[in-house]
Amino acid sequence: MRGEIKRNHYNVCIIGGGITGTALAYFLAKLGENSVAIFEKSYLSSGSTGRCAGGIRQQWSTRSNVRLAMRSVKLFERYKEDVGMDIEYYQGGYLILSYDEFEAQQFEQNVKMQREEGLEVEILSPRQVKERFPYVNTEGLVLATFCQTDGHANPHKAVIGYALAAQRMGVDIYTHTEVLGVDVQNGSVVGVETSRGYVKCNVVVNATGPWSREVGMMAGVDLPTESYRHQILVTEPLENFFPMMAISFSGNFYMRQTMHGQFIMGQGDKDEKPGINYNVTFKFEKELVEKMVKVFPFLKNLRVIRHWSGMYNMSPDAQPIIGQSKKVKGYYYAVGYSGHGFMVAPAVAEALAELILFGKTLHTDISYLDVERFSGRVIEREKNVV
Template sequence: MSNIINVNSNSNQYNVCIIGGGITGTALAYFLCKLGERSVAVFEKSYLSSGSTGRCAGGIRQQWSTRSNVRLAMRSVKLFERFKEDVGMDIEYFQGGYLVLSYDEEEAAQFEKNVQMQKEEGLNVEILSPRQVKEKYPYINTDGLLMATFCQTDGHANPHKAVIGYAQAIRRMGGHIYTHTEVKGIDVQAGKVIGVDTSNGYFKCNVVVNAAGPWSRETSEMVGVDLPTESYRHQIIVTEALENFFPMMAISFSGNFYMRQTQHGQFVLGQGDKDEKPGINYNVTFRFEEELISKMVRTFPFLKNVRMMRHWSGMYNMSPDAQPIIGQSDKVKGYYYAVGYSGHGFMVAPAVGEALAELILFGKSLHTDISYLDVKRFENMTIEKEKNVV
């Protein structure tokens, strides 16, 4: 199979070269093409969605602790709702809601403030008491639960299909995708990007976008720009399939877990690990299985006799405030970045791709403000940390 999708093998020049074939890189390329910029190439060193995107749980959430993130996520949901019609792919998108469970008094108080802010932004979200949770979801053990929040328009989708959908649309519109093509260097002359050196040859370009996920910092070092990101392993377990009865994504930041049921019946569940060290690590551990399974069986007793079928790991590319780093360099002309999603890249990628495409082509974002996500915010010591992270 060719490493090049819909591209003339003699072509070695593009206006925009994007590093990374995950949801961010393909969403950006899609919106560039949609806005009329067809001289676009995506470079992926492995196969499409082989990095963080293809290893995530597929959740799509609008319940955030910062107002700006709520706006970004709400725009992304609007684009996900139109994905099948606009992009042409059924990505198993289902708005079954997000049930956010709190077991901590300080967190519960923060949730009440969050919900007030979210409602001010136009999000249809509600607070549920433990009794209401039990009445609505009798298969959940509510022991120790203080409260929950729920938003029906939150949901989940298949990350692989989303990337493939964007890739097919890019191909139809004339954009180019190179798989199994590693970017080994970014050519900068007189403070301006002029090309990329890859395992498949040299390509001239005017713009380079770093959408390299776990390798974002190393990629940025190619142009001498420091992006304060670090990658941490996160693990996921997948069960055998059951009859569908669990429509929502259940998540708890204080309980440190998340879980959803796929369209095909499997449960996808995971947690964070406070002891995880930074670095690329795709190994899996028995400790993770023991800790997560014992906790999840207590909260979701129906899992007790369900068999575990798969276990994998992926990377959270973390930023200091658990918010993505998106913008353009003021040191190297033509260098842009969309990295550091801190585990939430899939759910906001449509809005980010749209906004960054507008920034590249028009000099400003037209639909969603992403200026607050530029790396320059870390020069200000009063940055607001996103609290709703597992």
């Protein structure tokens, strides 16, 4: 992957070697387009994908996001068979806990809509939560929702699986190769300037996560995204007994147990300022640990073994920004996932590959996610975000 550039021209150049970039390359090649190159300035999954908790859920507050996530789950369910790698995908469910009366009412409306979309979701009382998950402290809990087909997977393995499958179909992947500029002439993409030389192309795809706005501006495309640090920690392992992802928007936390027994958990910080920042803080550890041992008392004597940070590339409505530029022909983007890129990337990549090759999507409508939605229209904000 570090070798010299093999060709001086590709039909499609993808900037970014995370889950979106590698999945897109895979779906393009699967549809017959193998004149594709991925340029990643570091190693595969070195950005947001490799720093996330790996959750995969379909419980959203907007109907369109539910549809997108449901399609992604179908693709994750077939991943091992289709792509050829075990990514530790497990449908242990998502338990969403509400500690707020108004939010609980919203959850009931959400579930009604989710069921209309064909998603099997339960509403659980605190008593039902305690009966089913006795290791959860339900003090202060108003209600919970649970969807068994939600789950989690290993993000690194998912990226590598897509990358290897794409390579087998003829895609070239260049790691440690930074894109320094996008060449636009007469309103069309004609090439990219990389740290290893110039490459001609017909299509450029911005799949750069935290750097989406800067890479957009290389082509004169304004993508209204900002990146915010989110911290995460992992504990020493326990024997596996916690199958689901537990999450709370009002409680501001999420947690799951890995296949090897460790607990991964994190929370948002309302005081976080935008900008690329990979530092970690003791304040985060202290706040999160104090909160989590109250909700999950079994954590009390566990040791923290690692703590890191990653970027949420946020959009104004906390929904991804996906589509093609109206200003620059051949410039496409899949950015602004707002912390949920891993879980919806398969459906996004499939749809974007179809859009690039056929001019329309065949499986999932993504037209509502185009950047044009911010041009004076009333936007619907996704509420189910930590």
